[in-house]
Amino acid sequence: xxxxxxxxxxxxxxxxxxxxxxxxxxxxxxxxxxxxxxxxxxxxxxxxxxxxxxxxxxxxxxxxxxxxxxxxxxxxxxxxxxxxxxxxxxxxxxxxxxxxxxxxxxxxxxxxxxxxxxxxxxxxxxxxxxxxxxxxxxxxxxxxxxxxxxxxxxxxxxxxxxxxxxxxxxxxxxxxxxxxxxxxxxxxxxxxxxxxxxxxxxxxxxxxxxxxxxxxxx
Ligand SMILES: NC(=O)c1ccc[n+]([C@@H]2O[C@H](COP(=O)([O-])OP(=O)(O)OC[C@H]3O[C@@H](n4cnc5c(N)ncnc54)[C@H](OP(=O)(O)O)[C@@H]3O)[C@@H](O)[C@H]2O)c1
Numbered sequence: 087x088x089x090x091x092x093x094x095x096x097x098x099x100x101x102x103x104x105x106x107x108x109x110x111x112x113x114x115x116x117x118x119x120x121x122x123x124x125x126x127x128x129x130x131x132x133x134x135x136x137x138x139x140x141x142x143x144x145x146x147x148x149x150x151x152x153x154x155x156x157x158x159x160x161x162x163x164x165x166x167x168x169x170x171x172x173x174x175x176x177x178x179x180x181x182x183x184x185x186x187x188x189x190x191x192x193x194x195x196x197x198x199x200x201x202x203x204x205x206x207x208x209x210x211x212x213x214x215x216x217x218x219x220x221x222x223x224x225x226x227x228x229x230x231x232x233x234x235x236x237x238x239x240x241x242x243x244x245x246x247x248x249x250x251x252x253x254x255x256x257x258x259x260x261x262x263x264x265x266x267x268x269x270x271x272x273x274x275x276x277x278x279x280x281x282x283x284x285x286x287x288x289x290x291x292x293x294x295x296x297x298x299x300x301x302x303x304x
Contacts, residue, residue, distance in 0.1 A: 090118040091154040094176070096145050096167065098122035099131060101249045102159035102181055107135050123149055124160070150174045158182065161248075172208025183302075185211040198225050214303065216240040242292060244284055247273055251284075258285040 097103040103124070109115065114136075122133055123145035131142040143149060145163065150156055150171035156178045158164050158171075164184040171178050185191040191211045192202040195218050203210060212218065216238075224233060244251040254272040261268035262285055270281035274291045282289050293302035 090116050092119045092121075092152055093117040094121040094123055094150060094153045094156045094171075095159070096123045096156060096163070097159035097161070097181075098133060098142055099124040099128040099249075100159055101245055101252065103157075104249075106157055106159065107133065111136050121149065121153065125163075147171075147174075150176045155179065168209050176208070177206065178209045180209055180211050183214065185209055186213060195221060197222060215246070216242060240292075241288070244273065246292065247275065250276060255284050258283060262286070 095103050095106050098107065099122075103122075110117075110120075120135060120140060122135075122140045122142045124131070124142050126144045128142045129144040132139050133142060134140075145160065145167060147167065147170035150167075151174055153171065153174070153176040156168075156171045156176040158168060158178055158180040159182070160167070161182050162184065164178075164180050164182040168178045168180055168184065180191075186193055188211070190207060191209050192199075192205045193211050193213060194200065194202050195213065196203075198221060213221070220236075220238065224236070227233065244255045247254075250272045254270065258268045258270065268283070268285075270283055273281055273284045274289045275293055278294065291301050292304070295301055
């Protein structure tokens with residue numbers, strides 16, 4: 087049997103999944119096999135990875151049979167599918183917020199606390215994108231002089247709302263340039279009942295508001 091890992095990417099058609107694929111190519115990441123997974127909507131789509139065509143499959147618990155590494159970028163579906171993948175022997179690296187606060191799941195930035203990977207029970211989480219970037223800069227300072235408190239404001243790109251967020255900004259900007267009206271459907275979050283213009287604008291909200299009046303991402 088090949089020693090190279092058998093890899094699955096969940097959310098392969100999304101903004102993060104596409105970035106994984108770009109990095110496989112950029113770093114010439116080696117795998118014994120690759121499975122691309124998404125929702126039923128994308129099943130059958132063809133995606134080129136390192137010059138080879140792969141067909142996207144609908145993600146199901148059985149999709150993770152004979153998989154060593156499962157890279158998850160499918161959002162809330164992690165909650166049900168990550169334990170299923172782990173049960174089948176895969177190590178899940180989850181990019182969603184699902185397990186970030188779970189004491190049983192190590193929260194890892196490889197450049198900062200790689201030793202915590204060893205504590206995994208099948209799932210490894212990573213912090214959100216702005217946290218990783220900020221901590222990469224703060225860790226060397228922390229090592230010299232402990233940091234007690236960080237006050238953070240983030241100004242995030244629409245890509246944080248996935249490929250639909252990027253598309254909405256492009257479509258809306260084009261409509262405004264033509265003097266047409268555009269009905270926002272995605273931002274600040276597709277799951278919210280009310281949406282706002284993002285082109286030439288900022289929206290002070292990422293995800294839903296919590297009881298403490300912070301938004302969930304904060
Ligand atoms: N964008 C960022 O900067 C960023 C950074 C770090 C982490 N994240 C996190 O990564 C995750 C993905 O983000 P994204 O920006 O890539 O979102 P996205 O562009 O909307 O892509 C979502 C992906 O998940 C798939 N998916 C959605 N529901 C599914 C389901 N029920 N079963 C299987 N697959 C499903 C989608 O498949 P279809 O194409 O079939 O819909 C698509 O491939 C989110 O949890 C996000 O918070 C995002």
